[in-house]
Amino acid sequence: xxxxxxxxxxxxxxxxxxxxxxxxxxxxxxxxxxxxxxxxxxxxxxxxxxxxxxxxxxxxxxxxxxxxxxxxxxxxxxxxxxxxxxxxxxxxxxxxxxxxxxxxxxxxxxxxxxxxxxxxxxxxxxxxxxxxxxxxxxxxxxxxxxxxxxxxxxxxxxxxxxxxxxxxxxxxxxxxxxxxxxxxxxxxxxxxxxxxxxxxxxxxxxxxxxxxxx
Amino acid sequence: xxxxxxxxxxxxxxxxxxxxxxxxxxxxxxxxxxxxxxxxxxxxxxxxxxxxxxxxxxxxxxxxxxxxxxxxxxxxxxxxxxxxxxxxxxxxxxxxxxxxxxxxxxxxxxxxxxxxxxxxxxxxxxxxxxxxxxxxxxxxxxxxxxxxxxxxxxxxxxxxxxxxxxxxxxxxxxxxxxxxxxxxxxxxxxxxxxxxxxxxxxxxxxxxxxxxxx
Amino acid sequence: xxxxxxxxxxxxxxxxxxxxxxxxxxxxxxxxxxxxxxxxxxxxxxxxxxxxxxxxxxxxxxxxxxxxxxxxxxxxxxxxxxxxxxxxxxxxxxxxxxxxxxxxxxxxxxxxxxxxxxxxxxxxxxxxxxxxxxxxxxxxxxxxxxxxxxxxxxxxxxxxxxxxxxxxxxxxxxxxxxxxxxxxxxxxxxxxxxxxxxxxxxxxxxxxxxxxxx
Amino acid sequence: xxxxxxxxxxxxxxxxxxxxxxxxxxxxxxxxxxxxxxxxxxxxxxxxxxxxxxxxxxxxxxxxxxxxxxxxxxxxxxxxxxxxxxxxxxxxxxxxxxxxxxxxxxxxxxxxxxxxxxxxxxxxxxxxxxxxxxxxxxxxxxxxxxxxxxxxxxxxxxxxxxxxxxxxxxxxxxxxxxxxxxxxxxxxxxxxxxxxxxxxxxxxxxxxxxxxxx
DNA sequence: CATGAATGAGGTTTCATTCAT
DNA sequence: GATGAATGAAACCTCATTCAT
Numbered sequence: 001x002x003x004x005x006x007x008x009x010x011x012x013x014x015x016x017x018x019x020x021x022x023x024x025x026x027x028x029x030x031x032x033x034x035x036x037x038x039x040x041x042x043x044x045x046x047x048x049x050x051x052x053x054x055x056x057x058x059x060x061x062x063x064x065x066x067x068x069x070x071x072x073x074x075x076x077x078x079x080x081x082x083x084x085x086x087x088x089x090x091x092x093x094x095x096x097x098x099x100x101x102x103x104x105x106x107x108x109x110x111x112x113x114x115x116x117x118x119x120x121x122x123x124x125x126x127x128x129x130x131x132x133x134x135x136x137x138x139x140x141x142x143x144x145x146x147x148x149x150x151x152x153x154x155x156x157x158x159x160x161x162x163x164x165x166x167x168x169x170x171x172x173x174x175x176x177x178x179x180x181x182x183x184x185x186x187x188x189x190x191x192x193x194x195x196x197x198x199x200x201x202x203x204x205x206x207x208x209x210x211x212x213x214x
Numbered sequence: 215x216x217x218x219x220x221x222x223x224x225x226x227x228x229x230x231x232x233x234x235x236x237x238x239x240x241x242x243x244x245x246x247x248x249x250x251x252x253x254x255x256x257x258x259x260x261x262x263x264x265x266x267x268x269x270x271x272x273x274x275x276x277x278x279x280x281x282x283x284x285x286x287x288x289x290x291x292x293x294x295x296x297x298x299x300x301x302x303x304x305x306x307x308x309x310x311x312x313x314x315x316x317x318x319x320x321x322x323x324x325x326x327x328x329x330x331x332x333x334x335x336x337x338x339x340x341x342x343x344x345x346x347x348x349x350x351x352x353x354x355x356x357x358x359x360x361x362x363x364x365x366x367x368x369x370x371x372x373x374x375x376x377x378x379x380x381x382x383x384x385x386x387x388x389x390x391x392x393x394x395x396x397x398x399x400x401x402x403x404x405x406x407x408x409x410x411x412x413x414x415x416x417x418x419x420x421x422x423x424x425x426x427x428x
Numbered sequence: 429x430x431x432x433x434x435x436x437x438x439x440x441x442x443x444x445x446x447x448x449x450x451x452x453x454x455x456x457x458x459x460x461x462x463x464x465x466x467x468x469x470x471x472x473x474x475x476x477x478x479x480x481x482x483x484x485x486x487x488x489x490x491x492x493x494x495x496x497x498x499x500x501x502x503x504x505x506x507x508x509x510x511x512x513x514x515x516x517x518x519x520x521x522x523x524x525x526x527x528x529x530x531x532x533x534x535x536x537x538x539x540x541x542x543x544x545x546x547x548x549x550x551x552x553x554x555x556x557x558x559x560x561x562x563x564x565x566x567x568x569x570x571x572x573x574x575x576x577x578x579x580x581x582x583x584x585x586x587x588x589x590x591x592x593x594x595x596x597x598x599x600x601x602x603x604x605x606x607x608x609x610x611x612x613x614x615x616x617x618x619x620x621x622x623x624x625x626x627x628x629x630x631x632x633x634x635x636x637x638x639x640x641x642x
Numbered sequence: 643x644x645x646x647x648x649x650x651x652x653x654x655x656x657x658x659x660x661x662x663x664x665x666x667x668x669x670x671x672x673x674x675x676x677x678x679x680x681x682x683x684x685x686x687x688x689x690x691x692x693x694x695x696x697x698x699x700x701x702x703x704x705x706x707x708x709x710x711x712x713x714x715x716x717x718x719x720x721x722x723x724x725x726x727x728x729x730x731x732x733x734x735x736x737x738x739x740x741x742x743x744x745x746x747x748x749x750x751x752x753x754x755x756x757x758x759x760x761x762x763x764x765x766x767x768x769x770x771x772x773x774x775x776x777x778x779x780x781x782x783x784x785x786x787x788x789x790x791x792x793x794x795x796x797x798x799x800x801x802x803x804x805x806x807x808x809x810x811x812x813x814x815x816x817x818x819x820x821x822x823x824x825x826x827x828x829x830x831x832x833x834x835x836x837x838x839x840x841x842x843x844x845x846x847x848x849x850x851x852x853x854x855x856x
Numbered sequence: 857c858a859t860g861a862a863t864g865a866g867g868t869t870t871c872a873t874t875c876a877t
Numbered sequence: 878g879a880t881g882a883a884t885g886a887a888a889c890c891t892c893a894t895t896c897a898t
Contacts, residue, residue, distance in 0.1 A: 026882070042346055044258040047867065059884060064869055066882090129343060132256055132404070166423075172416040175401070176394040183393035190346065202386040210424040240857085262893060273859055278894055454878085470774055472686040476872060487880055492873055557771060560684055560832065594851075600826075600844040607825035608818040615817070618774070630814040638852040668861070689888065701863060706890055708861090 027066050030055050031076050038077065039122035039189060043130040074127050075141055081124040082148070088113050099159035100212060103177075104204040106152070110181050111200030114188065122189040125182045149174055159211070166213045177207055241280050244269050245290050252291065253336035253403060257344040288341050289355050295338040296362070302327050313373030314426060317391075318418040320366070324395045325414030328402065336403040339396045363388055373425070380427040391421055455494050458483050459504050466505065467550035467617060471558040502555050503569050509552040510576070516541050527587030528640060531605075532632040534580070538609045539628030542616065550617040553610045577602055587639070594641040605635055669708050669718070672697050676719050681764035681831060685716075685772040713780055716769050720783070723766040724790070730755050741801030742854060745819075746846040748794070752823045753842030756830065764831040767824045791816055801853070808855040819849055 033055035038046040048060035048070070057063070067073040092109045096102045114121040131142055156170035180203050188194040247269035252260040262274035262284070271277070281287040306323045310316045328335040345356055370384035394417050402408045461483035466474040476488035476498070485491070495501040520537045524530045542549040559570055584598035608631050616622045675697035680688040690702035690712070699705070709715040734751045738744045756763040773784055798812035822845050830836040 042344065044344075048869095049867075057883080059886090060868070061870080061885075062883060070868075130256070130258070168420060169413075169416045172413055173420065175397050176390070176417065176420060179393040179397035180390040183389050186343075187389070199383075199386055202383045203390060206382060206387060206390060206424045210420045261891075263891080271858090273861090274893070275860080275895080276858065279857080284893075470772070472772070473774075475870075477870075485879085487882085488872070489874080489881075490879065493879080498872075557828075558684065558686075596848060597841075597844045600841055601848060603825050603829070604818070604822040604845060604848060607821040611817050611821035627811075627814055630811045631818065634810060634815065634818060634852045638848045690890090691888075699862080701865095702889070703864075703891080704862060712889075 026062075027076070028080075030057075030063055030066055030073070031080050034073055034077050035081070035119050035123040038126050039119035043074075043126040071135070071138055071141075074138075078124055078127055078141070078145075081120045084117065084120055085110075085113060085124075088116075099155065099162065099164045100208055102155070103159075103211065104208060107177065107181060107204045107207065108197070108200040111184060111196045111203075114185050115196050118189065121185050125185045125189075129182070129186075149178065156211075163213060165211045168211065173207075173211065177203075180206075238280075240276070241290070242294075244271075244277055244280060244287070245294050248287055248291050249295070249333050249337040252340050253333035257288075257340040285349065285352055285355075289352075292338055292341055292355070292359075295334045298331065298334055299324075299327060299338075302330075313369065313376065313378045314422055316369070317373075317425065318422060321391065321395060321418045321421065322411070322414040325398060325410045325417075328399050329410050332403065335399050339399045339403075343396070343400075363392065370425075377427060379425045382425070387421075387425065391417075394420075452494075454490070455504070456508075458485075458491055458494060458501070459508050462501055462505050463509070463547050463551040466554050467547035471502075471554040499566055499569075503566075506552055506555055506569070506573075509548045512545065512548055513538075513541060513552075516544075527583065527590065527592045528636055530583070531587075531635060531639065535605065535609060535632045535635065536625070536628040539612060539624045539631075542613050543624055546617065549613050553613045553617075557610065557614075577606065584639075591641060593639045596639070601635075601639065605631075608634075668704075670722075672699075672705055672708055672715070673718050673722050676715055677723070677761050677765040680719065680768050681761035685768040713777070713783075716780075717783055720766055720769055720787075723762045726759065726762055727752075727755060727766075730758075741797065741804065741806045742850055744797070745801075745853065746850060749819065749823060749846045749849065750839070750842040753826060753838045753845075756827050757838050760831065763827050767827045767831075771824070771828075791820065798853075805855060807853045810853065815849075815853065819845075822848075 030051065034046065034051045037050050037054050041050065048063045051073075052058075052060045052063055055063075063073065067076065089106065089109045092112075093102050093105045096105050110121075128145060131138055153170045153174045156165060156173060159165035160167065160170070184194070184196055184199045184203070188196045188199075244265065248260065248265045251264050251268050255264065262277045265287075266272070266274045266277055277287065281290065303320065303323045306326075307316050307319045310319050324335075342359060345352055367384045367388045370379060370387060373379035374381065374384065398408070398410055398413045398417070402410045402413075458479065462474065462479045465478050465482050469478065476491045479501075480486070480488045480491055491501065495504065517534065517537045520540075521530050521533045524533050538549075556573060559566055581598045581602045584593060584601060587593035588595065588598065612622070612624055612627045612631070616624045616627075672693065676688065676693045679692050679696050683692065690705045693715075694700070694702045694705055697705075705715065709718065731748065731751045734754075735744050735747045738747050752763075770787060773780055795812045795816045798807060798815060801807035802809065802812070826836070826838055826841045826845070830838045830841075
């Protein structure tokens, strides 16, 4: 009835266990508040107190009631944002045939998504950017992120084998793409002037030149 | 002569005012310890207590005595690292004539520098990556960083005017380069397996293709 | 009809008032769970949350509903254990004629009882051992325990008057016996190696020598 | 420079490490306050807040500053009381030759000590009585207590070999003695009427009859 | 300069209780 | 009866800062 985290320590929110994809209202509300606060103040300044206040809760105890600690809440935030991003990006990417068009759709799509949900992307960027190696309970979680990247790396490899992309280290390329996108997100979060869609087009151009075979 | 920290509270170190480039031994020692701790634990976990411990100081009071708060210490850390980086990179870059060779020297040089001073680069990456907009006292500081970038952006522009580089938004390009390098630094800090010099060559290739005119 | 808990605050369970010996199923279930948890974790660590979990209840509210607070639950636990102990020990003691045989039966019986119901005895030992003077609502309760002891003290006195036991302070003797038994219980609870029946025989021998007249 | 507790977790009071037997003034003062509060309220109710208040400190942070957590403070309390008890009891016990006289001196001495330092004995009884198996950091500590007992058990054994004491399980005997003394302490702590010295003489008589060979 | 002590704020977590459904 | 949600207090701990010595 109680969850154990990766250290085996009994932590246990009193909340009845249930599938994480059917969020109760309160949980979803707390996650939403967390996203706002993280986007605004950053990962480390997003305390339970601030999140509770944003969520209209009278005490931080309520968050501990619904989540098995900070890490659990952060996991939920990332899960939520990944769900949103997947739903948004997948159709936009799959609408294209060529690998190069898909790469462009992916880059521009990410920044279009940011333009529509700036706080969601800011939050996930904050969380993943502050994730460290040693934190138990977040390890399996970082693996998830890694797996996401691996899928895209595989796409790059396929494009190379198909002769559409030239030779390069697909991991380095993928990381560079990801880093460039995240950098725009980070910057745009604090600079409303920045035209993220234009930046997206520029980045798409940049990486098209860096990858194409011709 | 007295700074205000991020809380707006008047704090004022009792340290005799003086030019920042004549570091006393203690200050330098604290900055060195801070670099180690930040590299190891990250920006937010690098508390005065941990830094004092690393520096062999028996109390955190010494740090407050020498620095006008956390921000001031962080500024000093960045200043120190920038000084080191400048001395290391400038000759390596200026050894080349063509803009493309200089760009390559810059990228590979950064990662060579990391290979030699991993903690210094890890620390500055941590600090700048966690810099937020609202913090007074860090604003002028962010401007400094921005100015550094601007210099390099100007180089890109010159290369474009010289016809050596093609058309692209030099700011976006420069940020993408910086983000890619920092990403390698971040990752390598927690993964000793990663071959940073190889990654440097890959990134140099990548951005050469993205910038060259031909 | 409503009790006051130790804070003096009016709390009042909504449970229909009734004689305590006709336990509803739920109450008995909660008491049983409490016994397990107290035996395992100790008096103070036995929170409503842990007890509810053990009882298969989804919320601690149920416990507050059935009991007028923690003290009330604890009272019920002790009452339950005393009932069990009485049923187990009385026949074993009354099977003997001589006072010395009865004393031995009492000591050994207690530890036999522990061997059969380790959690029950561990729980009552924990509760009574952590009972403090000041707690209103537990005062009458401590008196009950005291009365139990007084009955046994009276037996010692009778044995003395009958010339079977020698002169000694019967209260001190009775307390020493009780303390020795409880000590074995406490230790055995956390050390499964300990042979409680052997310890029971040793204690019976010890106190026989200490009490007999010859 | 920082201590590690038994779990290897970095806990670290900022206080400079030093030999525990030369207490600084504040540490000793906190220990004294802790003894008072534990004696009065019991182990679990003795919160840092109450101890700080008693010690005239404005915040609990000060206690965390001087001690590596609650366990560390409790360890120090026990160490202090053991030191006091040793100084008080050793000469009184060693003043006697025969084992039986020494046993009597030990029992009566413990209760004389209680009469003079009621809070000290109440505190140690509370702490040791609430010590559980699972608590890391207190394990080595329980071993210390066990070692203390073992020394006394060895004395019992010697007396048996010398023919002065009869046959019995010395561990069971020693525990019964200890339990009886502690019971008097516990009771007397909340009942000022109780004549502990008289109880001491009674217990000494009791265990003399239980141990002597004749 | 340096130290150790002190402070007060803020962090997460657990607790028993209450309440609407 | 039973549940899940909410509350506010209290717990321990860490932090950056200040200050007397």
